Amino acid sequence: MTLRFYYDLLSQPSRALYIFLKMNKIPFEDCKVNLSQGEHMTDEYAKINPFQKVPAIIDGNFQLTESVAILRYLSREKSVPDFWYPKExxxxxxxxxxxxxxxxxxxxxxxxxxxxxxxxxxxxxxxxxxxxxxxxxxxxxxxxxxxxxxxxxxxxxxxxxxxxxxxxxxxxxxxxxxxxxxxxxxxxxxxxxxxxxxxxxxxxxxxxxxxxxxxxxxxxxxxxxxxxxxx
CATH class of the missing domain: 1.20.1050.10 (Glutathione S-transferase Yfyf (Class Pi); Chain A, domain 2)
Structure with a gap:
């Protein structure tokens, strides 16, 4: 199942995660959340991230917030070069x-x-x-x-x-x-x-x-x- 990525490129950690996904050719469903329009404050988005911030991901039935946790998770779970988050x-x-x-x-x-x-x-x-x-x-x-x-x-x-x-x-x-x-x-x-x-x-x-x-x-x-x- 394709990774769903919730983000806005005016968010600093959203940009970092976007670049990481693109550089590593990790396919994702593009789920933009327009911060300037308050889309992160909706009840619908609160089901994705109860803190109502971006970024967030859903990978299959697994939901995750916080950019550092997401980057560590993707480095472990997806096929990416080891230098991104080394195993050693x-x-x-x-x-x-x-x-x-x-x-x-x-x-x-x-x-x-x-x-x-x-x-x-x-x-x-x-x-x-x-x-x-x-x-x-x-x-x-x-x-x-x-x-x-x-x-x-x-x-x-x-x-x-x-x-x-x-x-x-x-x-x-x-x-x-x-x-x-x-x-x-x-x-x-x-x-x-x-x-x-x-x-x-x-x-x-x-x-x-x-x-x-x-x-x-x-x-x-x-x-x-x-x-x-x-x-």
């Missing part, structure tokens, strides 16, 4: 190290900056509070500097010399800041080279997953539109 204990532990770190670092800091500066003003119709934007920007900068100086020190990818699920999650989170008008690569040559490396390896699916984000970033120059329906 120490190599797997290095990937897990980033996956655990990212929850309150890359994911939290980049998402909170994006939400505070860009998304919340759209939802509330009120300008962002500058002190909150500055607070989350500092956290994000500290996190991105850690990616530059610690995670990418002497390595091509976050957890070693080959791409892994960690790199897809990491780049997709960092790309989100562009919609809020931030250039994460400025002043960070190692991070920039790594993102370009992942983009090249994941071509053309990386560009496909991010095409709408890039259009929004280019059109609005970091300024939030009047409403989500204008995206």
């Amino acid at each position: 204990s120490k190599a797997q532990a290095k990937v897990d190290e980033y996956l655990e770190w990212q929850h309150i670092n890359t994911r939290l800091s980049c998402a909170m900056y994006f939400q505070t500066k860009w998304l919340q003003p759209i939802l509330t119709g009120k300008p962002p509070k500058e002190e909150r934007v500055a607070f989350f920007k500092k956290q994000m900068i500290d996190t991105l500097d850690n990616v530059e100086n610690i995670w990418l020190k002497d390595k091509l990818y976050l957890t070693g010399e080959k791409i892994s699920v960690a790199d897809l999650l990491g780049t997709c989170e960092i790309e989100q800041t562009r919609m809020a008008g931030y250039d994460p690569c400025e002043g960070r040559p190692a991070l920039h080279a790594w993102m370009e490396r992942v983009k090249k390896e994941a071509h053309p699916f990386y560009e496909e997953a991010h095409s709408r984000l890039y259009r929004i970033a280019q059109k609005h120059k970091g300024e939030p539109p009047v409403s989500l329906s204008k995206l």
Whole structure:
């Protein structure tokens, strides 16, 4: 039975999972969930994911939420190269190290900056509070500097010399800041080279997953539109 994939490409982990599925030629039923139209908040979608977030999958009669859990599951259950989530204990532990770190670092800091500066003003119709934007920007900068100086020190990818699920999650989170008008690569040559490396390896699916984000970033120059329906 075909995997059913529930996602929206404006969601960072949705993009990571989309790229992973496409790169590994894992067939799936395309179940788009339009976040801007509130489709994730319906009673129908709550049966798929009671937390009413994306992504989610149904594989046969097995339902699963949370992007990290989904990527680990697919790496075990589907025919994918071992480098994505290695079976060898120490190599797997290095990937897990980033996956655990990212929850309150890359994911939290980049998402909170994006939400505070860009998304919340759209939802509330009120300008962002500058002190909150500055607070989350500092956290994000500290996190991105850690990616530059610690995670990418002497390595091509976050957890070693080959791409892994960690790199897809990491780049997709960092790309989100562009919609809020931030250039994460400025002043960070190692991070920039790594993102370009992942983009090249994941071509053309990386560009496909991010095409709408890039259009929004280019059109609005970091300024939030009047409403989500204008995206």
